[in-house]
Amino acid sequence: MKKLTLFFICILIAGMQIVSAQTTSISGTVTSKEDGSTIPGVSVMVKGTTLGTVTNIDGVYSLDVPSDASTLVFSFVGMKTIEAPISGSVIDMEMESDILGLDEVMVVAYGTATKSSFTGSAGVIGADELEKRAVTSAISAIEGTTTGVQVINSNGAPGASPDIIIRGVGTLNGTVDPLYIVDGVQYEGSLTNINPDDIESMTILKDAASTALYGSRAAAGVVIITTKSGQRGGDLRVNVTASAGIIDMAVPFYDYADPGQYYELMWEAYRNTSAVGGDPVEASNGIYSQLGYNPFNVPNDQIVGTDGKLNPSAQVMFKGLDWYDALTQNGYRQNYNVSVSGGQEKYDVYFSTSYLDEQGYIITSAYDRFNSRLNANFRPKEWLSLGGNLSLALTNTTGPDSGGTSSIVNPFGFAKNMGSVYPVYIVDPATGDYILDAAGQKQYDFGGGYSEYGISPRPNNPGRHAIAEANWNLLETKVNNIDARYYAGFNILPELKLTLNYGLSVNDYFNKEYENEKVGDGAPQGRYRETRFRRTVQNFNQILTYNKRFDSGHNLDVTLGHENLDRHYTEVFGMKNTQTAVGITEFDNFATTSSLDGYSSTYRTEGYFARVNYNYADKYYASASARRDGSSVFAKEVRWGNFFSVGASWRIDQEAFMQNVSFVDNLKLRASFGQVGQDQLGDFYISQPRYSLFPNAGDPGIYWSDLGNNQLTWETSESWDVALDFALFDNLIDGSIEYYQKISSDLLYNVPLPISMGLSEGPANVGTLVNSGLELGLTGHIFQTGDFKWDLTLNLSTLKNEITELPEPFVDGSKRWAEGRSRYDFFVYDYAGVDSENGDALYYVYEEIEGSETGEVQRATNEDGSFVTTNDYQDAGKGYAEKSAVPDLLGSVVNSFGYKGFDLSFMFTYGIGGYILDYGYADMMHPGSYGASLHPDQLNGWRNPGDQTDIPRMESGDPNLNVAMSTRYLTDATYFALKNLSLSYTFNMPAIKEFGVDHLKVFVNGENLFINTKRKGLNPQYNLAGTPGGDDYNPSRVISLGVNVSF
């Protein structure tokens, strides 16, 4: 700290020593070339210096410039930048719009760049695009707008954010999440904490050349989020947006067999067991006692006839058999946002506050968020700028816990797996009517049996009721997020600038969970737990930039920096049981402590970095960067890593020989190569061999918990990238085509140990993965004239993933990692169809290929060349299905239309190819698990010798008849979705001006409107491994109406 103080003092002294030169005064008005209107907020800078101002509301500026200054630079977002020689004291300027946005300034690592000078690969999403989206997390808006990005929508609960994967997964056990930088500082909180209305831009940095400056943290790509600042020039501008809408589900539930179908199928399953021995009379007599419930108006022993058919007079008389209906509710969303923005030459301020309230489509699920942000920038002296950004986000999330998808408290799985003959509420077995309680309310049927009503226990999850539990339990998470950003910039020399940035994020997390005393894990005493944590992240960096344009056409831009990050986390968890009074969810109300635990962790990094950007005559660009990073994750001897990158681009269209090629408006070739690192393996102490605390009946104790590895070091990702950016035919078409290859080596890998070593894994740097892909983005400005405008954008990306080095193959569930294979290649039991004689499920038998070093297997063959099959899947063994979870092609189609005040845009996203192992479906194709739901496809199963079908016979309890992890359930993952539709009308009438309103817009937005998949119920974007269980909160469909006013 002492060092730091000294440093500040020196900087201040250095700054004050700069002597002002003699100046002259220049003023003028900036207008639009198209309609002659004045443009407020245009930046007017003295070329080669940091001196400048902005135009006021009337487009007027005035500026004192040094007497030796020669050129002024006028720039404005969406307009072509113009340089004008200083001649005289009045310089008026006309600006024209820049359809290509080549001079658009984009935020990049530790600075900004114009699109034309940028040598890396990045996608940018601006505020105008975000405005069209009714999204809670701005990350949702990345889908479909940037090539090479895969979006995972595994959780659609209110307040959840999707995950994005940039250019494939380049790790085996490390994090796949990109690094998020918010206003220059690493961000660790939930991305839903940031109000999308506060975001000015999001830059998705994809290649190593653009991310290398983040060194150790950038292997999975970087997303830079910049929040809005006050608009300089003009009056204060107030912007109010309000919207409200409805929420329902975007992915439908799976189909299920109706009660009649269910009874017929289960009759068959029961008849075919060894205990019944195929006797249809016993099956008809006994099937009821296996299932326990008879929802029909016929006697229990006459539900299914000895012919296996439902009694023709059977009618369903039970009420309340629809579990999905009990699981869902009407969701809604409302969002209000107010912002005030303004500024003058020496300062600008942006203030906003917003409130979002969402109720999800699943019972008890809800989210609300209160945001407030103050962003202020001050330029008190020529040599000093400073300011900061304070934001507050308070969120409150409630809703049922999926409790781990296989858990019994997961209401999604519970409802999905419940056979269609079981009622949600207690019904009278004689009449099918609800049996009401004393207060006249329906009562949940826990399935434990009610002898007083003659109700049997249900065979599926007896004594449990995840819907009742969701309603009676409490699961509430409150998070307070405080983010502060401070900076100070010192213009030491006209070319030399020092910037200090300090960021502090504090997350206070407060989770309450009550489990009721009536049913579930909290019964019979009731129990309550709280988890609280505080995460404090501090990020401090010092950046020195040198920027010089030489008259000879050489331009140089140098950045030097130092940075450190300190993340401290502290958690306490408590749990008590045995409640005193019902309805009090505080520890006081519970008598017995069952746990009280807490711990802290610290993670730190430090880095030094440098970057040089060079261009000659705005034609040839080159860039190089280097970073040296240290991480607390690794042992002292190996914790420092070096990373570097180089990039270059050539603006071919600027060459003299291109001047006669009239159909080319812009042509740029760029290439880059770089290295970045990764130290996130989900454990900040992974390199340390450890024994964890584990007391025995109050006596202190420890157990060997972590193998550690003091040689463990950085994962390295090397990537190269070549691209061509172009605009053709008088800007009718623009776009870029790009190819990359990313080689991730020294992968941090939890090497599976033989579990006979007493631990199951140990970390090591082994393995290499290669990701590569082709990305194409094309935009056609099909109509640009008159009142009607139409833009059409096509994005497509390919993904390829291959393991090129791994010491030993590793089987992980449905995947087997081995050299030459993708980490997402399915390695499963190989279903060979049904034996038409007896209805057995058959599996191809696999045997090791002789001489294969990696133990590769292949189908065994009979003497006649046919493949060997067996009805015992364990004997058959697993093999590669030659199918992968990675889609062949991902992309989007975006249409935007404008006509007078109307704007209409809609985005389709698609994935072509790749496979999903549909566990959600497989669960419903069981051969007769009493009480568990069945899929209607099961009706097409084998029944009699000679039947030709792919679905084996029903027989309760035979594990070979349904093997979920088999090729039988590999389903084409191709999908096509209407992701977003937005329609707005902007009032452009003089009348509204009279009311003092500058801008009035009404809009309707739809998110996740439609999805087409191979099977109803499937969420094709559930996870990268392609293994959805069908029992999680799927994405929501949101349709909202709103109005936006500014004055």
Add this chain to the structure above:
Amino acid sequence: MIRKINIVLLTLSMLLAVSCAEDYLDTAPTNAISAEDALSSPENMMLVLNGLHRMMYAQNPLTGATWSRTGQSHFLPMFDAIGGSVIHSARGNGWMRADCQWLNHTDANTTTNRNIWYQRYHFIASANSIINKVEEDGLTKDEQMNNILGQAHAYRAWAYHQLVTTYAKGYLIGNPASDPGVPLVFKTEAPYESGPRATVQEIYNQIETDINGAIEYLKVGSSAKNKSHISLNAAYGIKARIALSKGDWAAAAEAAAMARDGYDLLDESDWLSGFNTYDLSEVIWGGRVIDEETNYYASYFYYICSTFNGSQNRGNPKIIDSTLYNMIPATDYRAKAWLPWAPNTNPSASNGQGGFGNDPNYDDEDEFWAAYDLIVDTYGITTRHNTHPYQTFKFLQKNPGTIDPDDVIYMRASEMYLIEAEAKAMLNDVSGAQAALDVLGKARDTAFDATMYGSQEALMEQIKFQRKVELWGEGFSFHDKIRWNDVHDMSTSGAAEVLYQDGFSQGRPSENPRWVFKIPQREIDANPYLSEADQNKY
């Protein structure tokens, strides 16, 4: 110009000056201690042993393990589910149904299969670390260190014995010299490659070396702090079990007698008190489970105790083999621990006799419910609990009708009398066997007379009966059947075939390979010395 350069140089040097201190990147966790420290002193080694004592009964915290496989809390009832002594009366909520059906241990990919292997080997790994550290550093072997080494060797012997009797063919029915056993691992260090399957004989040799070593250390070690520690008596008990399983009858008899020394058999009221605390006089070794370390629903009593308030018990009361029960003399107070007259209130009972009207024992509805109410009142079950003929009340919670934790008992003096009796019977020492049996028999049944069993055959039949009744629910039935080479036949037990399926009938262990657990796939996949060819084949 010069001043400009100076400013630049000054700024650059300042930039370097903000470097962090050298130890900035040194961080340490708060919820763990370094492996080096863990073995750095006898006190810390004792902490490691305490961790193992906890792991004997607790939710498994290991990476890659499943928390619900709570050591002996899960494995004891699991072995009795496969072994057919603790009979499930209904489909219930599914816990251990697949064990009853012989679908779990016969599948290399199941959670139970993997976890029992993993947990046992974790004990071996920790024992190795302690034993090797003391040896390598030449640490002083004082009383405390002898205790530590004794327990470490005893745990290693116990764990290997558990493994070899579960994942390999029984010693007495196979060819130990050539039958594949389990990997023999002595070093817990890089490259962590484990080893090939040693023969059953090699494993037994190591087990015997360890348990004899343990006994020597514990003889000169400080005494056990409490019954969760392995005392000298417990070590003798482990030795007796080992010797019994390999037919080393004399050693078994001798060690069993040493083990029970000082542990008085329970009297009637203690025996009927519910086996919920290791404070009972005859408990030699057990785990104490306190509120703060509860296993919730993954506890021993969840699987074994009829009063526990979980859906496992409410909808699936556990019953005893009715044929076995009917052999218990009226004078034997243990008969009170099961209720043959309990009404079958569960309409979903797998035997199809659930609910009044279906239960052949009752034709008067009032009597049916009166019997039920009597059970509710007597044992403190809730009215949501079902009852079933032959239902167990051997295990009773300290707080019936709750989910509060109760202790887990691993070893009792009764077992030791039965080991001694069996070993002597197998030695054809009829009077010796009778003498051992008589002590236990008389303690349970006032009319007991061991002299009625005058031949080896009659003695063995009686000993089997006694073991099945006395040790019901304590995890012995599966391995007992292997040792006795008995068929698994549930047809006269009261178990429902529709529920038990494959677990209803299985041939003798000597002929039927399905008595041997599959080696976890996870081990075969990661162990360079093992391939599919090393898997136990059916």
